[in-house]
Amino acid sequence: MPSDKLQIDAFAMQIGDVADADLEQLHALSISVGWPHRGQDWQFLREVGKGVVATDEIGRIMSSAMWFRHSPELATIGMVITSPRLQTQGTGLWLMEYALKDLGGVNLRLNATRAAQRLYLSIGFKPEKTVYQCQGLVTNAPAVETVPGELRLLTADDLAAAIALDAAAFGVPRAGLMEKLFRHSRGYGLFRDGALVAFALCRRFGRGHVVGPIVACGDEDAIAVASPHIRDHDGTFLRLDTHFEAGDFALFVVRSGLAIFDTVLTMSLGRTLQDFATGGENPPVTYALVSQTLG
Ligand SMILES: CC(C)(COP(=O)(O)OP(=O)(O)OC[C@H]1O[C@@H](n2cnc3c(N)ncnc32)[C@H](O)[C@@H]1OP(=O)(O)O)[C@@H](O)C(=O)NCCC(=O)NCCS
Structure with missing residues (x-):
């Protein structure tokens, strides 16, 4: 038996x-x-x-x-x-x-799936903000109104400015990562008076390409640097992870064919997102994450 x-x-x-x-x-x-x-x-x-x-x-x-x-x-x-x-x-x-x-x-940040939230809560992580994982085939990259400034492809000479802008939005400089991303990505930057004010990188990832990070001081500039990537990938699979659910940028993403596929939760242990935020009237903001893993 x-x-x-x-x-x-x-x-x-x-x-x-x-x-x-x-x-x-x-x-x-x-x-x-x-x-x-x-x-x-x-x-x-x-x-x-x-x-x-x-x-x-x-x-x-x-x-x-x-x-x-x-x-x-x-x-x-x-x-x-x-x-x-x-x-x-x-x-x-x-x-x-x-x-x-x-x-x-060290202060820690992560993006938790639903399955993992209980695990992270149990070791002291605090919930902060929802991340919207947007993805899909680019269907109709919207025509974008031009914004003041010069929009052009980034080169290795723009790396230091991009590290500094990303640091102001992310909270700390991540020079090693940004340097590697520059080598793996195509990047568009928006310049005013010779200074980088917004940029968006795009690289191969998973099922297609991912746009991120996008750093800008407002929706209009974020759309300006993201839109060439969207147009470059017309008809192909693109992903973008953002904390923005509403507003012009979020609308632009969804209208381009990148629907909300899933959400995760940004959680922190130690200093919070707010603690790392740059003060001032119009600070640079991360409009798209590098990835859920890298923030
Ligand atoms: C999240 C994940 C890594 C947890 O791994 P695990 O080996 O099951 O974790 P543990 O066994 O140590 O469980 C830790 C806690 O999470 C809970 N948990 C695990 N899987 C869970 C699930 N699917 N849904 C809800 N809670 C879950 C456990 O019950 C446990 O809580 P408890 O101590 O209060 O009982 C695993 O479920 C996984 O790989 N999921 C898919 C990928 C993923 O979402 N990764 C997280 C990225 S942020």
């Missing part, structure tokens, strides 16, 4: 460095939870951050967590995944503890 009890998942898990992990297995892990990352997207993240994986006894990757120390004051956490068959057994929390130990008291 077969026993009426079956014990499963009794194996021990081993912690490893994401830098040494097999790229195909990482890719399979993110596919298992329905995420669009390609192997190259994982590789990009490994080159700008650190992380851990949990493997089973025969070396299969079952879980991951990554973190990105943008400056001594602020890091973002992402790629927190547990294979569906092992979820709710403590693996996610276990890997988060490694991240928190390595990050030792």
Whole structure:
């Protein structure tokens, strides 16, 4: 007679460095939870951050967590995944503890899916703002009225100005990341009196391309730098993650064919988004994230 009890998942898990992990297995892990990352997207993240994986006894990757120390004051956490068959057994929390130990008291920001919110709340993260994940085939890139200033493609010579503008919006300079993004992206910048006042980068990611970051001091400028990317991708798959739900920019995104596909929640541990915000009358704002993982 077969026993009426079956014990499963009794194996021990081993912690490893994401830098040494097999790229195909990482890719399979993110596919298992329905995420669009390609192997190259994982590789990009490994080159700008650190992380851990949990493997089973025969070396299969079952879980991951990554973190990105943008400056001594602020890091973002992402790629927190547990294979569906092992979820709710403590693996996610276990890997988060490694991240928190390595990050030792630095202010943290992340974008939490619904499934992960309870995990982050339990370790002290505070909910802040909704992120709208907009994506789709670009259908009708709206004709955009011209704004004052010169709109042109960015070159490597514009990197320092872009780092500074991004820092004013994001809260800290993320020079290493921006430098790498510049090499992987096409960028448009808006200049007034020779100074960069808004920019938008666009790179390959997941199912197509992603626009981000977009940094500007108002909707009109944000639309001006985003619209050439939208036009460049007419008829193809484009994604854009934004905190804006209403207003001209949000309307422009949806009208271009990028519908709200999902939402996640920006959460902070330590200093909040507001604490990092630049004061002043018309400060630069992040209109589109680099990605949910990188903020
Ligand atoms: C979110 C995720 C990483 C959690 O991993 P995990 O290994 O299941 O996490 P843990 O077992 O350590 O669970 C931590 C807490 O989250 C809860 N939790 C886990 N999965 C959940 C789910 N799908 N829905 C709601 N709560 C969930 C657990 O019950 C636990 O809470 P408790 O301690 O109060 O019981 C996993 O569900 C996952 O990979 N989801 C898909 C990808 C994703 O959304 N990643 C998060 C990116 S921000």
